[in-house]
Amino acid sequence: MRLLQRQGNDSFRLVYRVDEQIPPYAILSHTWGSEEDEVTFKDVVDGTYKKRKGYRKLQFCAKQAAEDGLDFFWIDTCCIDKSSSAELQEAIGSMFRWYKDSAKCYVYLTDVSTKFFDYLDQFPESKWFTRGWTLQELLAPKDVEFYTTEAISIGRKSQLVSMIAGITGISMEALQGTPLSHFSVDQRMKWAEGRKTTRQEDLAYSLLGIFDIQMSLFYGEGRERAFK
Incomplete structure (x- = not known):
């Protein structure tokens, strides 16, 4: 696992291989923009990350982590070297x-804005609730807080649990930390219904942690084989 560490106001460094002694860290949950927008691992290594539109996500996460007394944070777009298939497979299995x-865990909602009077009405309509990978990002962390695109807090999962249960169809018990093994396979599969991923295999791979499964990943095998 790699973590980002803030250095000053506008620079970051990657801290390599901290698996054995992992310091407290914040983690970002978000929906990806275009490949041209998101900051990549290579961008951080080369020091060119400020050119990307997605740089604002790094700024947000670093600032919020600092306010919460955390020196380290993790963002999927730039903490994983996706050019390495072995590293990508390890990361997905560990996610x-x-x-x-x-x-x-900071949930950064780019489609919910305080520029509009009814921004709280936008919250249930956010595409974040429709993506495959965000299911585990909602269920796994102990402390989840939602933010608008202007980095204004909407509230914590614990405060919004009733609303989130209504949006997602996930039971309040699961949202409040009851072990997922207490819920049937059918129940957990139902939580994933209607969610979308860019690559069809990820519909299956995004559920590995939900079911506590370890398996080899084969991109290109298709959705049906990935679920077998």
């Missing part, structure tokens, strides 16, 4: 645990 072990 649920990384979210679960985080001190804070």
Whole structure:
């Protein structure tokens, strides 16, 4: 696992291989923009990350982590070297645990804005609730807080639990931390109904942590084979 560490106001460094002694860290949950927008691992290594539109996500996460007394944070777009298939497979297999072990999870909603009077009405309509990977990002962490695109807090999962249960169809018990093994396979599969991923295999791979499964990943095998 790699973590980002803030250095000053506008610079960051990657801290390599902290698996054995992982310090407290924040973690970001978000929906991806275009490939051209998101900050990548290579951008951080090369120091060119400020050119990307997604740089504001790093700024937000670093600032919020600092306010919460955390020196380190993790963002999927730039803490994983996706050019390495072995590293990508390891990361996907560890993702649920990384979210679960985080001190804070910040959900950054780019489509919910305080520029509009009814921004709280936008919250249930956010595309974040329709994506495959965000299911485990909602369920795994101990402390989840939602933010608008202007980095204004909407509230914690614990405060919004009734609303989130209504939006997602997930039971309040699961949202409040009851072990997922207490829920049937059918119940957990129902939580994932209607969610979308960019790659069809990820519809299955995004559920590995939900079901506590370890398996090899084969992108290109298709959705049906990935579920077998």
